[in-house]
Amino acid sequence: MKQIVGVDIGGSHISAGLLDNQNLSIPDDNISRCPVDSLASKEVILNAWTECISSLNITKDAFLGIAMPAPFNYEQGISLILDQGKYRSLYQVNLKEALSRLLNIPLENIAFINDAAAFLQGESFVAGWGNEERLMGITLGTGLGGSYKFGEMAEDGAFWSRPFKGGIAEDLISTSFFVHWAKEKHAIEVDGLKTLLSMPDMRPATITVLKEFGQNLAELMLMQMEGKAIDKVVIGGNMVKAGDLFLPEVKRVLNARNANPEIFISKLGEKAAMIGAASLFERKQ
Numbered sequence: 001m002k003q004i005v006g007v008d009i010g011g012s013h014i015s016a017g018l019l020d021n022q023n024l025s026i027p028d029d030n031i032s033r034c035p036v037d038s039l040a041s042k043e044v045i046l047n048a049w050t051e052c053i054s055s056l057n058i059t060k061d062a063f064l065g066i067a068m069p070a071p072f073n074y075e076q077g078i079s080l081i082l083d084q085g086k087y088r089s090l091y092q093v094n095l096k097e098a099l100s101r102l103l104n105i106p107l108e109n110i111a112f113i114n115d116a117a118a119f120l121q122g123e124s125f126v127a128g129w130g131n132e133e134r135l136m137g138i139t140l141g142t143g144l145g146g147s148y149k150f151g152e153m154a155e156d157g158a159f160w161s162r163p164f165k166g167g168i169a170e171d172l173i174s175t176s177f178f179v180h181w182a183k184e185k186h187a188i189e190v191d192g193l194k195t196l197l198s199m200p201d202m203r204p205a206t207i208t209v210l211k212e213f214g215q216n217l218a219e220l221m222l223m224q225m226e227g228k229a230i231d232k233v234v235i236g237g238n239m240v241k242a243g244d245l246f247l248p249e250v251k252r253v254l255n256a257r258n259a260n261p262e263i264f265i266s267k268l269g270e271k272a273a274m275i276g277a278a279s280l281f282e283r284k285q
Contacts, residue, residue, distance in 0.1 A: 001021055002021070002061065002062070002063060002281075003018060003019075003058055003059055003061075003062035003063065004018075004019040004021060004062070004063045004065065004278045004281050004282055005017065005018055005019065005053065005056060005058055005062055005063065005064050005065070005278065006019060006026065006065050006067070006118075006273070006274030006275055006276070006277040006278030006279075007049075007053060007064060007065065007066040007067065007274065007277060008067045008115065008118070008270060008273040008274050008277065009036075009049070009066060009067060009068050009069065009115065010036075010069075010115075010141065010142065011038050011069070011085075011086040011087075011141065011142030011143055011175075012035065012036060012038060012142060013033060013034065013035055013036055014033070014034050014036050014048065014049050014052045014053075015031060015032070015033045015034075015270050015273075015274060016031070016032045016052050016053045016055075016056055016274070017030055017031040017032075017056075017271065017274040017275075017278070018030040018031075018056050018058070019275070019278040019282065021282065024125060024275060024278075024279065024282055025126075025271075025275070026271050026274055026275060026278070030056070031271075031274075032052050032053070032055045032056055033052075033270075034048060034051065034052035034055075035048075036048045036049070038086035038087050039086065039088070039089075040089065041089050042089045042090055042093060045087065045089065045090060046095075046098055046099070046102060047102075049099070050099070050102045050103060053099075053103060054103065058103070058105075060104050060105060061105075061106075061109065062105060062109065063109045063110075063111075063278075063281040064099070064103070064105060064109060064110045064111070065111055065112075065113065065118075065276075065277035065278045065279070065280040065281055066095075066099075066110070066111070066112050066113070066277055067112075067113055067114070067115040067117075067118035067119070067273040067274070067276060067277040068095075068112050068113070068114070068115055069081065069084070069086075069087075069114075069115045069143050069145065070114055070115075070116075070145075070156060070158060070160060070161075071084075071161075072112065072114070074112040074113060074114060075112075076094065076096065077094055077095050077096025077097070077110065077112050078092060078093065078094050078095065078096075079091060079092065079093050079095055080092070084143060084160075084170070085142075085176065086142060086143070095112075096110050096112070109281075111280045111281065113276065113277050113280055114145070114147065114155075114156035115139065115145055115273050116137055116138075116139050116145025116146050116147040116156060116157065116159070117137075117147040117153075117154040117155055117156045117276065118154070118272070118273040118274075118275075118276030118277045119137050119139050119145065119147065119234075119236055119237075119266070119272045119273045119276060120135060120136075120137030120147040120148075120149050120154040120234060120272075120276070121149065121153065121154040121275075121276030121279055122268055122271065122272035122273060122274070122275035122276035122279070123137065123234045123236070123264075123266060123267065123268060123272045123276075124149055124154065124234075125275065125276075125279065126267065126268055126272075126275070127264075127267070129232070131151050131152055133149070133231050133232060134148075134149075134150055134228065134229055134230050134231045134232075135148065135149040135150075135154070135230070135231065135232050135233075135234065136148055136149075136157070136221075136224065136225065136228075136230045136232070136233045136234070136261070137149070137154065137233070137234045137235075137236070138159065138217075138221070138233065138234070138235045138236070138237075139235075139236050139237035139273075140173065140174065140217075140235065140236070140237035140238070140239035140240055141174065141175060141237040141238045141239055142174065142175045142176075142192075143160060143170055143174055143175075144159055144160040144169055144170040144173045144174045145159065145160065145237070146158070146159025146160070146224060148228070154276070157224060159220065159224060160174075162220065162223065162224070164216075164219075164220060164223075165216075169220050172213075172216045173213070173216050173217050173220055174239075175191075175192040175193065175239070177213060177216075178190070178192060178193045178196055178206070178209075178213075179191070179192065181209055182196060182202070185205075186202065186205070188202070193206070193239055193242055194238075194241075194242075197242065207245055210242065210245045210246045210249075211246065211249050213246050214246035214247065214248070214249030214250045214253070215249055215250075215253055217246065217250050218249065218250040218251075218252075218253035218254050219253065221233065221250070221254065221259075222253075222254070222257055222259055225259060225261065230261045231261060231262065232261055232262045232263075232264060233261045233262070233263050233264070234264045234265075234266060235247075235263065235264070235265055235266065236265070236266030236268075236269070236272060237266075240265055240266060243265060247263070250263075251263065
């Protein structure tokens with residue numbers, strides 16, 4: 001049986017999982033998680049990725065499906081990330097060729113998919129939703145991901161770059177929103193929402209500003225759902241762990257605009273994108 005590895009590249013980590021081919025799942029003991037400094041040099045980043053994937057003891061004929069954040073040339077495997085606050089050193093690097101060389105895996109055994117599309121693909125499969133369902137996926141973390149699924153395969157929705165309130169959506173609907181808010185309004189440096197909520201002096205103000213965050217998310221959802229008759233929305237990413245502090249506001253705004261898709265919180269967590277990425281090759285078996 002061929003080895004299929006699903007990889008999820010995040011802004012601060014990499015997760016790689018060896019697929020159980022029979023039921024398209026990734027057991028916990030088949031997962032390797034490693035921190036990554038996305039501001040480091042190309043060599044440091046690629047070495048971190050390689051070590052993490054190699055720790056799964058993959059063979060030379062293994063297949064590697066990789067969920068990668070946008071902007072990215074998914075067909076050729078070339079990073080186009082430049083001004084997103086992460087992986088700048090990988091700009092214009094052919095990652096397919098680099099990983100093929102470092103892992104000693106054939107080029108044709110490596111494929112890339114948008115991370116948000118991979119997330120929705122994985123969630124849809126495990127939930128058993130049919131191809132007739134009209135789905136939207138949103139991932140909230142160091143970046144903003146969005147995707148649609150109107151048939152067999154999910155596709156990137158490019159939510160992150162949508163013009164939004166004088167900038168782009170990712171500015172106001174990702175970790176960046178809280179980092180900039182803390183610096184501008186409270187003159188403190190933090191790495192994200194989790195840190196703010198753990199600070200007793202900052203928690204009340206953070207809970208208040210989460211309402212604004214929820215409003216922003218709802219407004220973006222309304223923009224992205226327009227004319228698409230979305231049935232279900234799945235929300236994931238690290239920030240969804242604080243969902244009870246902003247999702248009520250999301251639902252309030254949606255209901256006020258007579259938009260009532262079913263909203264689901266990710267059941268798979270980090271496994272969703274790995275399973276979705278692995279499915280690039282599972283579907284070819």
